[in-house]
Amino acid sequence: MTLLKELFDNNQDWADKIKAEDPEFFHKLSKQQAPEYLWIGCADSRVPANEIVGLLPGELFVHRNVANVVHQTDLNCLAVIQYAVEYLKVKHIIVCGHYGCGGVLAAYDNAKLGLIDNWIRSIRHTYRNSSEKFEGITDQQQRVDLLCELNVIQQVKNVASTTIVESAWDNGNELSIHGFIYSIKDGILNNLGVTLTRDAPHA
Numbered sequence: 001m002t003l004l005k006e007l008f009d010n011n012q013d014w015a016d017k018i019k020a021e022d023p024e025f026f027h028k029l030s031k032q033q034a035p036e037y038l039w040i041g042c043a044d045s046r047v048p049a050n051e052i053v054g055l056l057p058g059e060l061f062v063h064r065n066v067a068n069v070v071h072q073t074d075l076n077c078l079a080v081i082q083y084a085v086e087y088l089k090v091k092h093i094i095v096c097g098h099y100g101c102g103g104v105l106a107a108y109d110n111a112k113l114g115l116i117d118n119w120i121r122s123i124r125h126t127y128r129n130s131s132e133k134f135e136g137i138t139d140q141q142q143r144v145d146l147l148c149e150l151n152v153i154q155q156v157k158n159v160a161s162t163t164i165v166e167s168a169w170d171n172g173n174e175l176s177i178h179g180f181i182y183s184i185k186d187g188i189l190n191n192l193g194v195t196l197t198r199d200a201p202h203a
Helices: 004-021 024-031 051-055 075-087 102-109 119-128 138-160 163-170
Strands: 037-042 060-067 092-100 178-182 189-196
Touching: 004 024, 004 119, 004 163, 037 051, 037 075, 060 075, 075 092, 075 163, 092 138, 102 119, 102 138, 138 163, 138 178, 138 189
Parallel strands: 037 060, 037 092, 092 178
Antiparallel strands: 178 189
């Protein structure tokens, strides 16, 4: 019970701090949300989306799952993308992975973990289909880091191939999709240089 009380105490302190800086913040926030960004990231507790990019509540629409995977059959993720694109009118979708991702490591090791094996199967496919990129890399950490990056790039492509994004681009939407990766070791966000747009829909 002590832990739960700590969470509520922390919440009160946080709310008080926000109101001290801007007494109208929560009143304005309750009226609408108008984020420019949808963040698709990993569920890892060490990767807090808003804090990484220094944005306040209301400025970043967030979907998180194990290893920031976008499956065409995942209705949860697709519903988030549709709501963000069609109703919130976000201008940017950011797929953000991170180094040291447990889901990616499990895919790399071909570990047998149970139900989650089905979820990370696509990462294993990415690893197999990109075998030439790993040639000459003997350090396992570097290999896993590379797979973390390749996974982000693949998920950017997966977002772009959804009917939601294709329809938005057909309708002239200036929506852009980006691939970032975060380093837990130093807190730095890195741009992988992969941006897909209506005029350049393929990486």
